[in-house]
Amino acid sequence: MKQHYDIIIIGGGMVGGSLAASLIPAAQRLGLSIAVVEAFPLPEAGSEEYQPSYDTRSTALSYGSRLIYEQIGIWQQLRQHLCPITHIHVSDKGRFGATRLNAEDEHVSALGYVVENHWLGRVLMNRLAQEDAAVIDLLCPAEVTDVVSDDNLMRVALTTAEGDQQITAELVVMADGGRSGLREQLGIGYQQKSYQQHAVIANISPETAHGNIAYERFTDTGPIALLPLEDSVLSGEASQQDFHRMGLVWTVPDEQIDEILGLTDQQFIERVHERFGYRAGVFVKVGERFSYPLKLSIADEQVRQGLIVLGNAAHALHPIAGQGYNLALRGVVALAAELIEAREAGVNLGDIHHLTRFADRVRQDQQKTIGFSDKTMKLFSNDNPLLALGRSAGLQLMDICPMAKTVFARSAMGLDQPTPDLR
Template identity: 70%
Template structure:
């Protein structure tokens, strides 16, 4: 542990580790010293072993994430345990609206990918432990107990091995999640809207291969998503995200396996086959949450600490990842110009560039959720007509698909 770093990243999860990996290629050339402070122990170096688990949680990556991870130098490793999304089927339960997207129609290898969180995290951390990652110190298990802004740098108190160490940094990046106590301690408020819904998540097995199809099924009680996963233990496997009203969450969690599968079929149908096995079920409340401030002099907020949105379109992590590389690009540019990486102008430029993407992505997820949760017959007819028109209009479908894949945003340089 050094006494001073150019950048301290608070949180070594998928967002924080991705930022460190994004900065890694330029860190040696630009003399950037980086610390990642994480509450949990770091896995053993060179222990990059895929450990399959039927109940592993997963994240949907937009196709554009592939370019980002290629720039970080981890794509070839990451792709060893990815499930490509080759087709997307969108439908409205009990109504005529439906749209289908196909990777071959958009001339891409996949519309997106599904990765198990533990594998993505392990690949990111393994990259930060390679011999060429000497500019990154991973400090763990440790906790940032205080951040004190200064005239030219930030002061941090870090608790490690029951001792408190004082560090300084030009820039502190808070990537410690949606329940960030540090964010609240810094006096950063947030705007929040509860949706009155819970997401019930589980892995579920159909009786036939998923064939790379992801489903988005809108129902009168909330949307359902089914994502393709790698087979495990001889079973086909899909990731289920089932949105239910708050008052139904406990009832759904209390069902036994057979009852749960029966209820899923009742809402989802049989287009993916007959479900024959289901794993552990978990539920969490759904809220739209946006930090009132995402940058200050010497401070940036990323990931769920900055914004959390409805999972309806699977865009939460992809939005965070685009924020990661946008911030990395600004840091690299500032360093090349001899400007402090914590300069408020630099960070405001980053935020202004990201604000449009955030407003568009969050707004779209919010509007789609509310539109498809409205049972007014007129709204229902209009949205189904829209789905059908999209399905028969290739140019409109391509525009929609490119936006969902993150291909309408320029790729970063990171050099």
């Protein structure tokens, strides 16, 4: 551990790890020193055989996120354990409207991908453990207890296994998630709106293969999304069995969450069929269920002198359309590009003027993505008959209008935003 770093990243999860990985070539070239601080022990790096577990949590990556990870240099390893989305089916329960997208029409190999969080974390750690990543120190397990500004430096207090430590940096990046205690400690307020809904997360198995199709089904109690996952192999005493898997994200009203979580596996499957139907076939197995309340949360400040708030600590949105992590990743590479420009120009990395420039660059993307998520949620949660008819007609019109479908697909794939050059 050094006493001073150019950049300290608080949080070694997918956002913090992606930022560190994206800065490795520039850090070598420009002499940047970077520390990643994580409260939990990070997974050991290595290329040993990886077996997907049945209940692992997953994230949807847009095609644009693939381009980002190709530039960072981890896509070839990442693609070993992910599932491409080649078709998307969007429908409105009880209405005639539906829209279907497919990768072939958009001239791409896949519209997106679904990756297990544990595998993405391992691939990122493998990248940070490579010999050329010696410019990055992984400080973990370590807990940040305080962050203060002192002239042109940021002072970070840590609690580690060796005792209390203090290190400094030109810039501190807070990527410690939506429940960031540091954000509150630093007096960074946030605008928050509850959707009065919970997301129920589980992996569920159809009897037949999913065919790389992702589904978004709007219902009168909230949307249901089903994402294709890599098949899982479960070993038993007598036999080994392959299970097709899909990631379920089911939005339910707050007042129903206890009932839904209390259902037996068979009751849960029956309720999913009642809400979703049988487009994906008959479900035969469901895994452990998780839930969390759905809120729109936006930090009042994303930049200060010497400080940046990134990822879920900056903005958390409804999981509809699966855009949350992709928005965060676009912010990661925009920040990396800005930091490279600043160091090449000899500017202090914590200078508020260039940090404000970064905030201005990502604001439009954030407003558009968050606004789309929020307005879509409101539109498809409204039981007004005229609105219901209009949205159903809109889905059907999009399905028969190639130009509208392409515009929508490119936005969903994250291809309407340029990818910064990190070289």
